[in-house]
Amino acid sequence: MKEKRYILFTSCLSLLCATTKGQQYNLTGSSEYAVLGRNFTWTCEMFIPSGQTINGVTFYRNNIVCGTVGLVPGCKIIGSDPRYTFGCKSESSYTLTIPAENMTESEQGSVWRCEYFGISIFRSPDVNLTIAIDVHNVSLVPSDNPLTLREGTQTEVRCVVNSNAVPAPTITWYLGSKEITGTTSNNTSSIIITGNRQDNKRTLKCSATNNNKPPKNVDTTLNVEYPPSVIHLTQKDIIEAQNLFIICGANPGNPNLTIFVWTKVDSGFRQNGSTLQLPNIQRTSSGTYRCTAENTYRNGAKGTNSQTMVVNVLYKPVIQEKTSTIVNETERAELIREVDSNPLSDISWYDGAELLKTQTSVKIANLTIENALCTDTKNFTLSVSNTVQRNVTSLVELIVNCKPKAHDDEITVAITSYTRRISMSTTVIAYPEPRYNLEYKNGTANNMMTVNLYKNAINNFTIYCEQQLVEEMDSVTYTLKLSNVLGASTVFINIRKQVKPSSPIITEAICEETSARIKWESSFDGGAVQSFFVAAFGDTYKSSRSDIITDKGENQTHQAVVPFLQPSVLYTFYVFAKNSIGDTISEKVNCTTLKETQKTINTRNQTLKVAGSVTGVLVVLTLVIVLSCLMHRHFTLICNIGFERRNKQEKTADLVEEKSHYTVMSEHGEENRRNPYDVLTPTESTNLYEAIQMKENQKTDADTYESLNKPEKIAFCDNSIKDSNKSGILKKTDATPFSNTEEYTNTSFES
Numbered sequence: 001m002k003e004k005r006y007i008l009f010t011s012c013l014s015l016l017c018a019t020t021k022g023q024q025y026n027l028t029g030s031s032e033y034a035v036l037g038r039n040f041t042w043t044c045e046m047f048i049p050s051g052q053t054i055n056g057v058t059f060y061r062n063n064i065v066c067g068t069v070g071l072v073p074g075c076k077i078i079g080s081d082p083r084y085t086f087g088c089k090s091e092s093s094y095t096l097t098i099p100a101e102n103m104t105e106s107e108q109g110s111v112w113r114c115e116y117f118g119i120s121i122f123r124s125p126d127v128n129l130t131i132a133i134d135v136h137n138v139s140l141v142p143s144d145n146p147l148t149l150r151e152g153t154q155t156e157v158r159c160v161v162n163s164n165a166v167p168a169p170t171i172t173w174y175l176g177s178k179e180i181t182g183t184t185s186n187n188t189s190s191i192i193i194t195g196n197r198q199d200n201k202r203t204l205k206c207s208a209t210n211n212n213k214p215p216k217n218v219d220t221t222l223n224v225e226y227p228p229s230v231i232h233l234t235q236k237d238i239i240e241a242q243n244l245f246i247i248c249g250a251n252p253g254n255p256n257l258t259i260f261v262w263t264k265v266d267s268g269f270r271q272n273g274s275t276l277q278l279p280n281i282q283r284t285s286s287g288t289y290r291c292t293a294e295n296t297y298r299n300g301a302k303g304t305n306s307q308t309m310v311v312n313v314l315y316k317p318v319i320q321e322k323t324s325t326i327v328n329e330t331e332r333a334e335l336i337r338e339v340d341s342n343p344l345s346d347i348s349w350y351d352g353a354e355l356l357k358t359q360t361s362v363k364i365a366n367l368t369i370e371n372a373l374c375t376d377t378k379n380f381t382l383s384v385s386n387t388v389q390r391n392v393t394s395l396v397e398l399i400v401n402c403k404p405k406a407h408d409d410e411i412t413v414a415i416t417s418y419t420r421r422i423s424m425s426t427t428v429i430a431y432p433e434p435r436y437n438l439e440y441k442n443g444t445a446n447n448m449m450t451v452n453l454y455k456n457a458i459n460n461f462t463i464y465c466e467q468q469l470v471e472e473m474d475s476v477t478y479t480l481k482l483s484n485v486l487g488a489s490t491v492f493i494n495i496r497k498q499v500k501p502s503s504p505i506i507t508e509a510i511c512e513e514t515s516a517r518i519k520w521e522s523s524f525d526g527g528a529v530q531s532f533f534v535a536a537f538g539d540t541y542k543s544s545r546s547d548i549i550t551d552k553g554e555n556q557t558h559q560a561v562v563p564f565l566q567p568s569v570l571y572t573f574y575v576f577a578k579n580s581i582g583d584t585i586s587e588k589v590n591c592t593t594l595k596e597t598q599k600t601i602n603t604r605n606q607t608l609k610v611a612g613s614v615t616g617v618l619v620v621l622t623l624v625i626v627l628s629c630l631m632h633r634h635f636t637l638i639c640n641i642g643f644e645r646r647n648k649q650e651k652t653a654d655l656v657e658e659k660s661h662y663t664v665m666s667e668h669g670e671e672n673r674r675n676p677y678d679v680l681t682p683t684e685s686t687n688l689y690e691a692i693q694m695k696e697n698q699k700t701d702a703d704t705y706e707s708l709n710k711p712e713k714i715a716f717c718d719n720s721i722k723d724s725n726k727s728g729i730l731k732k733t734d735a736t737p738f739s740n741t742e743e744y745t746n747t748s749f750e751s
């Protein structure tokens, strides 16, 4: 084609010349391409320039004359090259033939023209002689077979054809059966192949052809190298101390020889082989493992592929040990414990059996008490569970600093002149342990009393105070000061000397027909609870008394009805007041009962009279016994037993029901000297005894005694009456009624 275009181009140049100098000669080959070993003929078409007569042309090869031929007439050839033959076709058409035997490669590219004989202005354009040469040699560069290339890399492959092939050959590439396009020039085509594992073992073929000849082919097999592919791995959950074996699988790459290695991300762990072996796995082995499969390429490089796998080692909860939490009272207490477990734990907080709080899937167990109280000082139970182990427990101790708080702000101890020892106790809540100081009211230290602190619980103490009384002492108040870093508090210890009640004062006496109503005012009770009754003394054998009334204080107005009186009798009334120390009597008041009305005289009254007479007889009998007691100087004991029996019951009730925190030790006093007769008006003694005996006869009164009010924060323990509920003590009193020894000391604590 190029040659053709060149001919056209030169023809055009000649045409330009021809427009000035005349018409254009034409030189035409017998075929487009010459063929080696075959004849080829040039034909020169000419005309005779005007003014000329000779018919003839000269052929030139590479600007060298080959020969001249003309009709003059007859076809004449002059000075011709023996390699060629010449001919005359017509007056204007002459030929030059290259015979088959002289058509060699030396003619390739030779340039030809014809000119008018003698005048070179008239000529043909230059025409090149081209010999067609077939494709006979095709090769690939690089020539490796198989051709190895790496996946993902690009390689240029060239297909080279014998360089003299004319015309330019057509080169086609095939990968497998599919045609692919390359770029072709200078009888060479190149193609860029990208390594692709699907193309491994496929054939790359180059096919080249020209001159309508069957194509010449060259091919090679592709060897695409690629790494193995590791098969997907999933997370492994395993309980600590178990054995973990995981096999790593891989699809082989090219080359197919695969080696495996296990490593752990961010650590130096490395294990060769496809099986990961972690016997007796520990929590520290948790993490991300990587299985890498590897092959080796021909050039020694490694092809690798890997997959990661999370190993999650599960383990039971461990609760962090911590010292106790200490907060000040009213502050916010925050109990925090770290719980180490995998998976995270569910947490329950207990106070004893009471569930306080639950937390789900947490690392930190916390419990907040907004306003801590002394009573929050305790061990809370933390119970922690996860899938590995349930109910892992720990005690969490909270200690609340509290200023000392005594159960009793004030303790009153009653003593009598017979008391030889006093002791008392109270509980104190405090943390830290309180210091204590016993002082007199004036602020100086008190060494009379010994004070001991006993620890019941971490913040619960009992304070015991005890004092031996070497001599009688008066009422006094000690202050027991308790303190710790949080503050101080004071307990007042009142030691009250107890005496018998003061005389009550009768304020009103109203006599009815068979009863009288007496009003009186109580006086100082002597330091303990006092009880009263009204006794009425009439003629001999005619006495009676009221129910018993108990008083807690002073200056209270009471009234009582004295029943079973006889009409129209002058009675003398007394109000008796009594406490554990002794009894007193009021001034006497006289009053006469009303006359018997008609209506009330009936058989019932008659019966009463008879009853009254019988009572009178009994009173006389008793009087005889009492007098004999007097003779033996034991009467007080016996009479006291009679009189005080209900006091014993009263004290029993005290001890059981009040549950006092303190008790008073007392010594058996000389109560036998306390003669009830002393307090009774001597002149009236007979009648008084009657009254006493009457009380004995009325069983309902005993019940009344049992229900007497209890004294508050006052303990009696200074006489034999109290002690008489202890078997044995009473007997000793019996045997040595006048003794004043320590033998009768009751040292029991009651709380």
Ligand SMILES: *[C@@H]1O[C@H](CO)[C@@H](O)[C@H](O)[C@H]1NC(C)=O
Pocket (backbone or CB within 6 Å): 002, 003, 004, 006, 007, 109, 110, 111, 127, 128
């Ligand atoms: C013809 O031959 C000449 C001289 O060898 C050369 O320069 C020219 O390029 C050729 N023309 C063609 C079209 O091949």
Ligand SMILES: *[C@@H]1O[C@H](CO)[C@@H](O)[C@H](O)[C@H]1NC(C)=O
Pocket (backbone or CB within 6 Å): 039, 085, 097
């Ligand atoms: C050229 O060869 C052809 C056949 O190939 C033949 O017919 C012809 O006569 C030959 N011409 C000359 C001049 O030899």
Ligand SMILES: *[C@@H]1O[C@H](CO)[C@@H](O)[C@H](O)[C@H]1NC(C)=O
Pocket (backbone or CB within 6 Å): 023, 024, 025, 026, 045, 046, 047
């Ligand atoms: C040469 O060829 C051109 C174009 O084909 C033609 O016009 C011209 O007449 C020819 N010259 C001769 C001498 O035949």
Ligand SMILES: *[C@@H]1O[C@H](CO)[C@@H](O)[C@H](O)[C@H]1NC(C)=O
Pocket (backbone or CB within 6 Å): 185, 186
């Ligand atoms: C073709 O070959 C010639 C000479 O051999 C060279 O000059 C030319 O650059 C080549 N062309 C290409 C595209 O390679």
Ligand SMILES: *[C@@H]1O[C@H](CO)[C@@H](O)[C@H](O)[C@H]1NC(C)=O
Pocket (backbone or CB within 6 Å): 252, 256, 257
């Ligand atoms: C690995 O390749 C070799 C040859 O390259 C072959 O003989 C062998 O069977 C292959 N092995 C597997 C497992 O594909």
Ligand SMILES: *[C@@H]1O[C@H](CO)[C@@H](O)[C@H](O)[C@H]1NC(C)=O
Pocket (backbone or CB within 6 Å): 327, 328, 331, 401, 485, 486
């Ligand atoms: C608790 O109270 C004491 C005394 O007031 C104080 O010194 C201490 O700092 C307090 N402690 C806390 C934790 O608040």
Ligand SMILES: *[C@@H]1O[C@H](CO)[C@@H](O)[C@H](O)[C@H]1NC(C)=O
Pocket (backbone or CB within 6 Å): 336, 364, 366, 367
């Ligand atoms: C304590 O637990 C509560 C939830 O119960 C949470 O909001 C708080 O942040 C926790 N405090 C601490 C210190 O962990």
Ligand SMILES: *[C@@H]1O[C@H](CO)[C@@H](O)[C@H](O)[C@H]1NC(C)=O
Pocket (backbone or CB within 6 Å): 377, 378, 379, 395, 397, 398, 458
């Ligand atoms: C908590 O328990 C421990 C051990 O059993 C014990 O020593 C401690 O006194 C207890 N604390 C409280 C506040 O009960």
Ligand SMILES: *[C@@H]1O[C@H](CO)[C@@H](O)[C@H](O)[C@H]1NC(C)=O
Pocket (backbone or CB within 6 Å): 390, 391
């Ligand atoms: C864990 O404790 C809870 C409550 O104390 C109880 O109901 C449960 O049975 C316990 N579980 C085990 C496994 O001990």
Ligand SMILES: *[C@@H]1O[C@H](CO)[C@@H](O)[C@H](O)[C@H]1NC(C)=O
Pocket (backbone or CB within 6 Å): 440, 441, 442, 443, 444
């Ligand atoms: C304080 O009172 C006690 C008992 O009443 C007494 O023994 C002591 O001397 C008094 N001290 C002062 C400094 O008055």
Ligand SMILES: *[C@@H]1O[C@H](CO)[C@@H](O)[C@H](O)[C@H]1NC(C)=O
Pocket (backbone or CB within 6 Å): 427, 429, 456, 457, 460, 461
């Ligand atoms: C303190 O301890 C005593 C004796 O153990 C007990 O009776 C009392 O209830 C305790 N007080 C408190 C507030 O726990």
Ligand SMILES: CC(=O)N[C@H]1CO[C@H](CO)[C@@H](O)[C@@H]1O
Pocket (backbone or CB within 6 Å): 082, 083, 084, 085, 099, 101, 102
């Ligand atoms: C057939 C023919 O003409 N052959 C010629 C080829 O060229 C040589 C000279 O190089 C001649 O001698 C032959 O006659």
